Amino acid sequence: MVRKKLKLLTALLCLTASGAFAQLGSSYDVKDSSLISKKNLPQHNEFLNNAYPYPAKPRNQWEVGVKGGWSAVAGDVRYQGLTGGAGISVRKALGYVFSLRAEYDWMRSKGLNFSPSVPPDVANSAWSAYAPGQVVFYNYRTTIQELSLQGVVTLNNIRFHKAKTGFNLYAFGGIAGMIYDTKVDALDGNGNPYTNLFTTVNNNYSGQFTYENRKDIRKALKDGMDKSYETHAETDVAQPKLFGQSFKPAAVVGMGVQFKLSKKLNLQFEDKYTIVKSDLIDGQQWQAAAVAGAPGTRPQGIMTRDFDSYNFLSVGLNFNLGGKSVEPLWWLNPLDYAYNEINAPRHMKLPKPVLDDADGDGVTDQFDLEPNTPAGAPVDSHGVSKDTDGDGVPDYKDKELITPTQCQPVDADGVGKCPEPPCCQDIRNNMMTKPAGCGIGDLPSVSFGAKSVSLSKDAKAVLAGVAQKMKDNANCKVAVVGYGESSKSAQQLSWDRVNAVINYLVEKEGINADRLIFKYGEGGGDANTVDLRDGSGEEGPNTVPAPHPNLRKK
Template identity: 60%
Template sequence: MASKKFKLLLGMTCLMSLTAFSQVGVRSYEDSSVIPSKRLPQHTEFLNGTYNYPAKPRNQWEVGIKAGKFTVMGDVPSLFLTPGFGVHVRKALGYMFSLRAEYMYGIGKGMHYAPGTGYAGKQGNPWNDLGYGTANGPNNVYYNYKTVTQDLSLQGVITLNNIRFHKAKTGFVFYGFGGIGATIYETKINALNDAGRPYFEFDQIAAANPAVYKDRKDIRKALKDAMDNSYETKAENHGDYRAKLFGQTVRPSATVGAGVAFKLGPRFNLALEDRHTFIKDDLLDGQRWQETGSLTGDFDSYNFASLGLNYNIGAKAVEPLYWLNPLDYAYQEIRNPKLMKIPDPVLPDADGDGVTDQFDQEQTPAGCPVDSHGVSLDTDGDGVPDCKDKELITPTYCQPVDADGVGKCPVPCPDPATCPGLFVKTNECADKLGLLPSISFKANSNTLSADAEAVLATVAGKLRNAPECKVVVVGYCSSSKKEQQLSWDHVNKVITYLVEKQGISEDRFIFNYGQEGGDCNTVDLRAATGDESGPARVEPPHPNLRKK
């Protein structure tokens, strides 16, 4: 019977080897082929972004074989080399929980080094029935047994470490399991020699040489030498008190255990596990120590420590879920969103000036250059935007201007006594330098723009061509300390730039700030008259309010 089972296990191994290298479906949350039909609606909603959770994919079954050490925990000490074999089928119901159906076949053996007498006079005990302890039989019994045990169980398996926060997958998993099932067993004892007689010889030799057989190792060796390996006699088995299947005792059983599996590839893994099975029976080892004949007492159990090879089967399915990390999807979406709906940014720009409406302070005519706030540029501050200004730089003293941004400047006059109103005396430097531009600053700012610096570079060129001429730098507004200081800052900024950046001598400028009649954010430049003088530097009126 055992040889048939070995052949069956070998055949299953060969079958798995032939299909070992078949391709396994690669996991993808967008792959509908691995989604069962009943979960396709959820999958569709997930792909459309109307449901947050992907559908659980179809996952493979696991089949496995194992072999190891089978040990009976009973009243008679077990021998070490006792084999066990098993096969199982496992299916994951989730990422942590799976169900496993397992069949186990074990051969347990045991032998006691100490003689016993508990069999004496007990009805139904085979030792007593064979003549041990009688006048014509051996005085002592050295209890021994061989039990063939089989069980079939359904187990729940919990995977402990496949959910990982700092690594995509693991090469090994720890798991624990427990379940219920049924155990059948048949136990026999080695009570007769090859002639069918009780073992008188060893009992007589041991009694005659107590000094030689005082050590348990010596006793066990002597027992093995004296006895054959027939196990010809059925051990006590409760008779009709226990249910039988094919003549063997049947008992319900409960199993617990733990293991670790090491991944060898997409389909194979190697498992090392230990399971312990409890049955409500004290005759698994063929011996109970109660003298009363009661069926209660200390129950036997058995242990199966094994090394197994497992294989995943199934087409159009992902690996068993207990090998996958369910956090993969969440981390993939965080790092590289594929299904996440990200709305397009809404940045309207009604006037098309390049500044979005939420920041635009003016609806600008098409083609007009604007500043960062969407306001039309007005370099000379005359109220006409640059895109409509036919005179881009109009000095303040030539303002106000007409609708085209052209100012009306004073006309030179040879005799001031005859020139009323706007007319002034002829100024040679004014003729040489021409109309000088105004410099505009942003409100409450003391920073020269790139355009202003370009204008001042033009002014510096004119000054180099007329080295005998001076320029009056005029700033406006003085109604408050803040305005006075800001006017000084503007004038000082213009003179400093022309001196330090353009190399014009400082004594060619007349510092004039805090004047009335002009824009607070504008500085005017004009040629000085022949008799006009003034300092090139003035101390700031309110240094604590000075702009940096």
């Protein structure tokens, strides 16, 4: 029967822990002064003024509980299954981990041996009605009242990876005072001993008093006894009395778990074990010697060396009481405030961030792509000197802040040279003649892949042919023309490709750089093509600076 009840309680605990009750724990606003007691207000005010780093402890509610369950005595007489008990308690937190609980419990326990005994020759009024040598089956019913003060330690409310928990695991220990009243069922309803019943049961099961048939033995005894428990059990005459009952100090230990149903209510499962320096809770402290005395006398008895103890397994409901208070502190995680403040500061004083800016251009060094910009030079959001017209000369050095694209490239001061209007070019071209002896004719174009500035094998072969023509026509110049005027990146890409063609002709084919004219960023052509044409009648440099070096392709 005991095992079945324990299995049922274990199954209920597992069901509860698996999610039958939601995690309803919550925190509180540490800045709420209404939750702080008068004696803690000075600390609270210092905390609000950032003069003290720790928030004051809030007022927290009392817990009042009621419970009921099963009790059993561990003594010389085997307990007769779990019997009833009830209790009330009051608990108050002293901190997030430790709390005090005062508890009163009323318990009743019964016992019945399934093996016979012979009362010894010591004074035991409970069994004095039986003749010397008569076997008896020890039994008892005891009523225990216990008042205890316990220290309770919470085991799981300090959590590092979760703010709340829906259950509370705790252990406790403390001191108690207990009184007990133990009686035995030694006589039937007529006041006569159970001599015939005990003798019959003893004869029927002689030599068979084992665990296998204990149920049958106990059933036979229960059927024959009236269960009146009319006789007071043996007591220690030197033991103090309280309310006419035996009094003993005791120690209590135990563990329990609470499951939160709401902020005001929780369900509790608990097991409490009481240790008492008494061997008479079950009414029996003597056992018969192995060898009986002379005929007609009781066998000599010896006192057992162990003390009795008892257990109280209970289920209870606890209620939180108190206004302008937070929940009992064992339901709160003391790390909750610190973690929330780190994640989203509401109270802490944050220092103003100071980030290095070596060149003082307003862009911090970690984001500055040009960390050595001269003082006073305007920069963009990346800390790079502004170049409004994109001519490759930064604004702080540019003497011509806005140079039209057609007037670029520019000189070192950012000043460009604008071309003649088309009408003037036509007149000049008609008036000029090509130098005598230039018969280079039409020249091929060089193609590039998208966004590429590298010369392919086919392009190098084309340039080798151009170089040979130039060597054969020493009086001729060649204009190298790139296209792409739509944007800064297109202009720079055009420059890179023209530069690649000229460098190849000079460095690989041995053409004099003075015979080449550098033209880039022009309109009207294919942006992925560099044209080569007879430039003998044209003027222009053989090299120009990159218009937008920050966008240059490597």
